[in-house]
Ligand SMILES: O=C(O)CCC(=O)C(=O)O
């Protein structure tokens with residue numbers, strides 16, 4: 001990763017590298033076993049961030065996906081869309097997603113995250129949480145096409161929502177709760193997807209829309 005700074009509860013601050021590339025951001029590294037987790041605040045420069053929520057709300061081809069659970073097709077509680085290189089297809093709970101061709105804002109964000117993180121991506125899963133009843137249930141991003149130790153970069157825009165992680169095997173580990181604010185970038189790497197599950201729970205609070213973009217690299221399998 002290019003640069004990191006500052007600290008928050010449960011996290012440790014690291015040192016600056018190349019401050020000229022992302023002058024506005026600050027980041028914290030969560031010291032957890034079995035994986036790596038970094039949260040960067042104010043990631044995108046304001047000129048890019050300013051109109052992005054409206055732009056993505058209007059330009060992404062949002063779909064209501066269905067997944068099969070116990071033989072039944074059910075609507076997932078959010079809208080989503082999968083963009084990527086031509087052969088970057090993805091399977092999730094029995095549903096196959098064919099990548100839509102990249103659109104300009106998604107490519108520009110991809111390039112900024114690649115510059116920052118020193119990782120490359122060939123696809124992005126976009127999620128739209130319309131209100132507090134939209135959510136994503138406990139899961140890990142551990143599908144075989146994501147490779148052995150997937151590096152996933154997750155950009156949040158709009159309404160702040162709670163993100164939770166729990167260890168899959170070590171029940172003595174406390175659940176981690178963090179809020180993902182507008183324009184924050186969560187980097188998940190190492191063995192995190194094998195040992196930890198994550199979710200965005202529903203909330204009864206009156207909350208506005210949130211867009212989350214998870215950049216990934218999928219392999220043809
Ligand atoms: O919305 C988020 O922050 C997480 C989304 C997520 O975990 C996923 O799409 O796999």
Ligand SMILES: [Mn+2]
Pocket residue numbers: 139140141198
């Ligand atoms: Mn996930």
